[in-house]
Amino acid sequence: MTQNPKTFENLPDEKRERVLNEATSEFAEHGYHQASINRIVKRLGIAKGSLFKYFGNKQGLFEYLFGHAINQFKQPLKHIRETTSDKDFFERIEKSLLAGVDFIQAHPHIYRIYLKMLFQENFPMRDKFLSEVRRGSTKYLRPLVTAAMKSGELRNDLDPDMVVFHLDSIMDRFFQAHTVPYLDGPITLYDTDKQTTENKARAITDFLRRGLGNPS
Amino acid sequence: MTQNPKTFENLPDEKRERVLNEATSEFAEHGYHQASINRIVKRLGIAKGSLFKYFGNKQGLFEYLFGHAINQFKQPLKHIRETTSDKDFFERIEKSLLAGVDFIQAHPHIYRIYLKMLFQENFPMRDKFLSEVRRGSTKYLRPLVTAAMKSGELRNDLDPDMVVFHLDSIMDRFFQAHTVPYLDGPITLYDTDKQTTENKARAITDFLRRGLGNPS
Amino acid sequence: MTQNPKTFENLPDEKRERVLNEATSEFAEHGYHQASINRIVKRLGIAKGSLFKYFGNKQGLFEYLFGHAINQFKQPLKHIRETTSDKDFFERIEKSLLAGVDFIQAHPHIYRIYLKMLFQENFPMRDKFLSEVRRGSTKYLRPLVTAAMKSGELRNDLDPDMVVFHLDSIMDRFFQAHTVPYLDGPITLYDTDKQTTENKARAITDFLRRGLGNPS
Amino acid sequence: MTQNPKTFENLPDEKRERVLNEATSEFAEHGYHQASINRIVKRLGIAKGSLFKYFGNKQGLFEYLFGHAINQFKQPLKHIRETTSDKDFFERIEKSLLAGVDFIQAHPHIYRIYLKMLFQENFPMRDKFLSEVRRGSTKYLRPLVTAAMKSGELRNDLDPDMVVFHLDSIMDRFFQAHTVPYLDGPITLYDTDKQTTENKARAITDFLRRGLGNPS
DNA sequence: GATGAATGAGTATTCATTCAT
DNA sequence: TATGAATGAATACTCATTCAT
Structure with missing residues (x-):
């Protein structure tokens, strides 16, 4: 591997971001193997050789990009724990649902890559990334x-x-149903507006409270 | 599909099965686009032209194979409804969990294809197949x-x-956790023996009964 | 070569004709190399093996078919010579023009094959057939x-x-212009009705008479 | 054409010419569909991918090459009009005949492609190119x-x-007879030397003068 | 540091032909 | 005699990767 991530890191911020954004959306749209370096550089208007200088190869680009993205994943959970008290468990769940949807809507490409990775065994670094995400989820809940x-x-x-x-099952399904049709079943979530999302999060929380909460 | 699959259906049973099995496992392992017709025919030891005679093209092969599989999917659910009474809802759920796992363990390749299809937008016939599966699930529950x-x-x-x-969220996650690591969280299911699966199904059912059942 | 033209010749007339017709129109539409045996047998609804039994191979089919057709080519010229007298040369030319167009409209496929053969060096039997046709033309004129x-x-x-x-140049161009656009130049012939064809043949004949005829 | 031909145009002149020449002669020999990219690159000794970089696909290569050639087609006609006076119509025709033969002998491949295109309906861009050529011819005469x-x-x-x-019929046939045997009838032109060509052009011109010229 | 031309193994698909039934 | 399953070399085209400039 001849890559030199320093080269990339010395780039002007704006260019660095453009590169990462275009690459991310290519991977989000096509998955790892169907993503095309050709398309990425064409959209960016830079030389193919440059990308390989930056990241060595396709896998290097993907790892850099997804490792970068995964850090942003951890922010919202942290924020919730800090801004809510231990007192209201179900409020925390509700806020987590909304925070998750917010994050997904702010970073739709990253979430789509993550979903694709879930069931595609040959993503590079899949083990590393998935176990990290799952561990994070359990450590949070x-x-x-x-x-x-x-x-x-x-x-x-x-x-x-x-x-x-x-909780993990319900929350994940709630997020997925915001991204992929077919997964919402009788409660339609896909492509709905914010108002509806909030109502649904509230309804799910109430439902959980009734099922799991202490009746006293 | 320019070819009608009559040619294929006239083949001896044993060969037909070998073809479907090898092709299915290729799609299960690599997804649609990464699956290679070259590899399939090499493993089968038949000529490339033959496969195209049978199914017209790659998509024709996939549709035949997955449409074929989807029918088997419907059998176990039907069987449960017929062999259990309306009287015990939670027993039905428990049996459904076990029947699902049984099916998945009997046809692991098909289930892996289905999971890959979930988040891969460019599978051929994805809309048709996914909506069929989801509708089936809702219509059952x-x-x-x-x-x-x-x-x-x-x-x-x-x-x-x-x-x-x-229920749908929980059940799906239960099935996925049997197929993919990372998705079970603190209750480990992947690659475990039958005994454990039954215990877990029982535990989940009990948990649901406590949460949703009528306390009276 | 394992072909056995007897086999074909023993076929019922109706089937023999259908085979020749479908094959002829396939060659007319696609030329020799692009013509597809697969398509021909599919359209005919007969087994591929049968065609090879009849004609041995693709080339055998073509030779049979075109040799068969070329005989019909000679009929109209003969007819003209027999039904006109030596006295009016230009009337003969005019009738030849119309007879040629009649033949082309009755057997458009054969004429299209002939035209394709003109400039495609790798038609089988091209030399034999072309020289036969050209010799015929000269021997007539x-x-x-x-x-x-x-x-x-x-x-x-x-x-x-x-x-x-x-005369040969003019007559050929007159025929070609009835089959292929672009070749008529300022006197539009392609796809026109019979009335127009007769007018044009008359006009060309008159023109020739003025140019070549004895003014006395 | 997904590629713009900039890559190709940046190549050293010598290589560019070799590529065009080999490709042109492949198309001239086999027509469009039977022409093989494999053969072209093998003869050139370059990688298959390179050719597709240059022209996007087979059709792109053909269009570039033929569009390029068609421009050269227009030069000799223009030259004649400029170097002859209006005074001698038949001299102009004679010079046009010779100029056409000169061009054809200088670019035999291109003319053979053009002739193949005439009666092969599925050449790409056939309509565009043929109507351009024909229009040019009429506009000249x-x-x-x-x-x-x-x-x-x-x-x-x-x-x-x-x-x-x-005139168009006669001139075209004169050119075709220099390229394809069978088309000359009793006046043999194919593969003859320059001297003969000039004599024939003179003879045809004289013949036309006698037929069309003003006797006064 | 950036470029972009070159590579060649890979892809799906078509086809005329053979031959056991 | 007729069938149609099997063959495999051929096709156009894509792609991540390399490297001289």
């Missing part, structure tokens, strides 16, 4: 659940691991 | 839910659409 | 010219070879 | 004819459109 069980917000006859599995 | 609400098994303060969304 | 010069209908200061070359 | 009729060189009882049709 589990303390919320155990705290809520301690404080009595959640019923105490529940298995915390089950609750995490449960 | 909704009557179960409304019947259970009528009979008093499910709490009557729940929105049936929400329950369906809920 | 030359006696007409010499007779007319003797009888005084044509000016006697003309070189008979030149007259033949001349 | 018609003013010559009308001028000559006005000046009294041509008999005034002739229809100018007929004269054009006439």
